[in-house]
Amino acid sequence: MTSDADIALDKAVEVLRLDRQLCFALYSAANRVTRLYRPLLDALGLTYPQYLAMLVLWEHSPRTVGEMGQALDLESSTLTPLLKRLEGAGLIARSRDPDDERRVIISLTDAGDAMRDQALGVAEQFFCRLDTPMPELVDLRERLKRLAV
Template sequence: MTAADHPRAAQPGGFSTLLDDQLCFALYAASRAVTQRYRPLLEELGLTYPQYLVLLVLWEHDSVPVKDIGVALQLDYGTLTPLIKRLETSGLVRRERSPQDERTVQVSLTEQGEELRVRARTVPQAIGEAMALPPQDFDDVRRILRQLTENVSR
């Protein structure tokens, strides 16, 4: 019996309880595979994947309030603070209270953090090559995943 012949198989446009029919599992497996592919590249830089994401935000914006990093990465303050503290301990970022609002913690790159950006420039290309998607498919997948995130987050 093939998966399509299974009594719980999805009908066209329908849903089932078969693992292969679950979009959530396809997303989970793809996320794990991509994150696993990042690991050796980021280990060379002394970073974890979540630390890399924080640095991507900072490389784009230079100095950012912790709250804005959390919004960009969809991470809560409790998850984000230890990541930033580890980056600070590594000498890549510094945290400072905003002079305008003492409650706001601003995160900025150090010179060492800026230098790491140069070394990290090969990472996106290596990941893109590992994905082996034509440019249009890459753009389509990213667009669909963003739409899916927005829809599910409502």
């Protein structure tokens, strides 16, 4: 015989199973991808979030900290220290906007700009190591973007 409490427990056991959680699949896949990028980016001396920040700048430079935060969906409390490290590495320059002293303008240095070619190699190596057909990757990417939160 089965009590109501047992049924509720069974439901909890089913619903909360790790392999049924979208959140864990996402968390785990993001960690795995970061780990996969690490050895590729070591050659450039970049961390994974730093690489993403450089992608933003390669797309369009200069940009303000705020614009980069919007593009990457990150707070200034994350971005400011990261950008200071990129500045320390000589890849970007930080300067106040003369037209609005609140803003800080981030621009690529020559060294930062020159790194773009190597980045192309990183992107290609990543694709190779994933060993998944491009259409599948594009589909996954678009589904992730649709996950409006």
